[in-house]
Amino acid sequence: MHVEEKLTAETFPASPEKATLEGKNKFLGFWLFLGGETVLFASLFATYLALRDKTAGGPSADELFKMPLVFVATMLLLTSSLTSVYAIYHMKNFDFKKMQLWFGITLLLGAGFLGLEIYEFNEYVHEGHVFTKSAFASAFYTLVGTHGGHVAFGLLWISTLMIRNAKRGLNLYNAPKFYVASLYWHFIDVVWVFIFTVVYLMGMVG
Amino acid sequence: MANPTNAGNPKVDLAYRRKKNAAEMKHQVISFALMIALTLVAFFAVGYDEFSHWFSVPFILLLAAVQVAFQLYYFMHMSHKGHEIPALFLYGGVLVAFVTIWAFMTIVWW
Known part of the structure; x- marks a missing residue:
């Protein structure tokens, strides 16, 4: 099969992301990258856990964190993970328009999450919780900010993929790209599950 | 085709x-x-x-x-099948993650 061959629903393979050698390589390489990302976030979590009580007279975790905001952000990101599952479901059914629609919804939810995070950081800065205030503040902003940076990159990645392929339709050249982008988006949600648990919920427990 | x-x-x-x-x-x-x-x-x-x-x-x-x-x-x-090597990569990362968190939480004392 040629990668840019025009396919129909009948000839489209069941696992289009792994139907070509390039797709197989992308799939494997991307999981290796996710293993590396796990180590990156582990070092940031380790630093945060070691320094989270060292507030140096600045605001502490239980003074700063507000449950409703974290809850809404969590729901937005979790739902965006499901909508990207829907996108891949439609990709496997060779329904390009529905795939684009669900990736579009994923982008909106992700943008909502990012907007909340920017609002949250702005509030914290006004409460004196700035990056250089304490070891706790530096560790917090580095960990949560790196995750937020990943969300921003994911939004950019998925939207450029959607725009670039808008007129192309689905083929074996771009199916692995969409698949791998959805894996990235799920991984962002995996990291967030640990952030809302370890940083926010454990911070509010005290 | x-x-x-x-x-x-x-x-x-x-x-x-x-x-x-x-x-x-x-x-x-x-x-x-x-x-x-x-x-x-x-x-x-x-x-x-x-x-x-x-x-x-x-x-x-x-x-x-x-x-x-x-x-x-x-x-x-x-x-799904065909995820053996991805699982190896991911759990390799998880292993390093646990060791890193364990090390930092025990070695940082100030």
Whole structure:
């Protein structure tokens, strides 16, 4: 099969992301990258856990964190993970328009999450919780900010993929790209599950 | 050009595949509902003052681990075959993650 061959629903393979050698390589390489990302976030979590009580007279975790905001952000990101599952479901059914629609919804939810995070950081800065205030503040902003940076990159990645392929339709050249982008988006949600648990919920427990 | 992976009558194959995909999507929605439930329980456990933090901290960590397993095995399809090497990469990362967190939490004393 040629990668840019025009396919129909009948000839489209069941696992289009792994139907070509390039797709197989992308799939494997991307999981290796996710293993590396796990180590990156582990070092940031380790630093945060070691320094989270060292507030140096600045605001502490239980003074700063507000449950409703974290809850809404969590729901937005979790739902965006499901909508990207829907996108891949439609990709496997060779329904390009529905795939684009669900990736579009994923982008909106992700943008909502990012907007909340920017609002949250702005509030914290006004409460004196700035990056250089304490070891706790530096560790917090580095960990949560790196995750937020990943969300921003994911939004950019998925939207450029959607725009670039808008007129192309689905083929074996771009199916692995969409698949791998959805894996990235799920991984962002995996990291967030640990952030809302370890940083926010454990911070509010005290 | 016929697709070598779709043996036999491609139309019959397509109907079967659509049905299989739809069944899988149903499982995905169920795992999403469970993930939302786990999240709600975690937030309630922290919001409920009667629980001491000796109970709620390990409890919410366990809930997070279960939720991440759902995310990996269903949403990221790790339950499908052909994910042996991805699992090796990911669990390699997880091993280093645990050692790093353990080291930092015991070695940093100030």
